[in-house]
Amino acid sequence: MNARLQEEMAAELGRLEREGLSLRIRTLDSEQGPVCTVDGKHVVNLAANNYLGIIGRKDVKEAAKRAIDEFGVGSGAVKTIMGNTRLIVEAEEKLARFKGSDAVLMFQSGLMANSGTIPALVHEGDLIFSDELNHASIIDGCRLSKASIVPYKHCDPKDLEEKLVERREESGLKLVVTDGVFSMDGDIAPLPALVEVARRHDAATMVDDAHGEGVLGDHGRGIVNHFRLEGEIDVEVGTMSKAFGVVGGYVAGSRTLIEYLKNKARTILFSSTATPADVGAILRVIDVLSESDELVRKLWDNTAYFKAQMRSHGFNTWRSETPITPIIVGDNKLAKELSMRLFDRGVFAQSLGFPTVPRDLARIRCMLCAMHTREQLDFAATMFREAAVELGILRG
Ligand SMILES: Cc1ncc(COP(=O)(O)O)c(C=O)c1O
Incomplete structure (x- = not known):
């Protein structure tokens, strides 16, 4: 193996880790749906682009x-x-x-x-x-x-x-x-x-x-x-x-x-x-x-419901007009920590930081699905609020 190549890669990985930019790829143990099993944990899934729940049909x-x-x-x-x-x-x-x-x-x-x-x-x-x-x-x-x-x-x-x-x-x-x-x-x-x-x-x-x-x-x-x-x-x-x-x-x-x-x-x-x-x-x-347009309508209903919940808790959903719902946090490390605490609480929603988004606009991206139930969305919004208060992102 080429020593220089290995060293350069290790140095870059170290930098990504220090700056809170390194990526962790989780393991899915079940079919993807509004809830699924990720790294052995049962979670409400706000990470997938499975807008209409087609994956499981x-x-x-x-x-x-x-x-x-x-x-x-x-x-x-x-x-x-x-x-x-x-x-x-x-x-x-x-x-x-x-x-x-x-x-x-x-x-x-x-x-x-x-x-x-x-x-x-x-x-x-x-x-x-x-x-x-x-x-x-x-x-x-x-x-x-x-x-x-x-x-x-x-x-x-x-x-x-x-x-x-x-x-x-x-x-x-x-x-x-x-x-x-x-x-x-x-x-x-x-x-x-x-x-x-x-x-x-x-x-x-x-x-x-x-x-x-x-x-x-x-x-x-x-x-x-x-x-x-x-x-x-x-x-x-x-x-x-x-x-x-x-x-x-x-x-x-x-x-x-x-x-x-x-x-x-x-x-x-x-x-x-x-x-x-x-x-x-x-x-x-x-x-x-x-x-039928039933699935598309359900997706938009869920989107409106979840966004209203999150805004009423005081979250910033940025300029979203669609089911892609960013929750702006600002700092990369804070966004990552929020995503981890959400996961511990049973909500899977990925953080996105620089260079995917501008440096001061790190966020959690929530993806809505037609198959989410109101109970799942209420649960996710409540967990968001709890974790954000714990981290000082929202006032208690
Ligand atoms: C706007 C846009 N274009 C293209 C792609 C790539 O699509 P695919 O996953 O099919 O390669 C994506 C996926 O992230 C996307 O968001």
């Missing part, structure tokens, strides 16, 4: 099992070599109808969709205008592209316009990219205004709907439906790893875009396709959402 699990029985457990190779399973072809068509777009291409995850699509579309000499709080997978895609990256102020169409005006003489292709729902703050991008500005400056648009999927829009169709912008956005990225309860990603857009990405996105060309179990489950989830 019997009909979805059965659809995944049927897919395994028919197609096996793996995909065998990249799609340009081995082809797609019939399930993927069906899922792409069904998802396109659900999203109201011309065509869809499935990727293996949201990260693979972003990091494969952006470098396929823009290159050296082109310009990407990127919200300063965009997700890491968008940032990685932007960096891989070698285009110039121009950050604009968070959710600020005016600042975007100023940046576009400053760079108007440059001849490269211009792409405006934004998260739909911001994963750390839970606020929603002002998509209609961003699209209007982009159009005025002949820039293409791309939105990442990871946290809008199953949450925003009619029956959870996502942010584009929420703002009635079907056909107005050039590239829509999504993930199946949150409300859809499995692992997978996709891009929706014009048939030309999809055909182009099949030929050009390196994460399509050089990484194997989604597994039959995931795709079988996705097909069933689209049906579940299309048939």
